Amino acid sequence: MNLDIYTNKSKEAIQSAQQLMSQNHNPQLEQIHLLVALLEQEDGLIPQLLKKMDVTLESFRAAARAELQKLPGVSGSVSLDQVQADSSVISALNAAEDQAKAMKDEYVSVEHLLLG
Template structure:
């Protein structure tokens, strides 16, 4: 995994995972941390796409945070990236390449959460009917045919929407 190939928002979300682990008292950083980090991003693409899929964002965020709060709590010790989250991070580069993108953006991370879900992600995505096809359809309305060729593509997406 080459972090230089991740967009600013992707790196921000990954860094926020560690903060969330400390906030929730988790030693293992997992997919739920990434989902909540992506959903909490101000002016982030993922919250916009959740709304584009006609999912009530506040309810979705609350549900994701409940799953995060249900994770095992451990005080002290080092935090580490769990196996399921690592799989998402590693395969996100493949997802970006498959879409013709030069950088790993938040949509690639989210697509990998859909493609390689742990038990909690399966439950959340099933409850809200989130599938790869539905997500890609929402993404195409925001992104169009643009490729991710910089580390800040969200600024370009915002311009497209206006």
């Protein structure tokens, strides 16, 4: 994964996902961390898109957060220096990069992350 080809908002979402993982004491980064991070982005494109689709954003966020709470946790703190990503996250990030290429976009943006 080459973060140089990710937009600032995409990088922020990935960093937020890592922070969620750490705050919840989860042993590895999962797709649900990334989804929650995308849903909670200030002035983010994903919440705007969902609103245009008449999705009740607060209910969707609550459901995603509930799934996040179901993940196993570890005792002690989880270091952001040693983030372990689940294979599904790596696949999703690779798919997001492929989506960007297919759409002839130079950078991987949040919509690519959602599609990935």
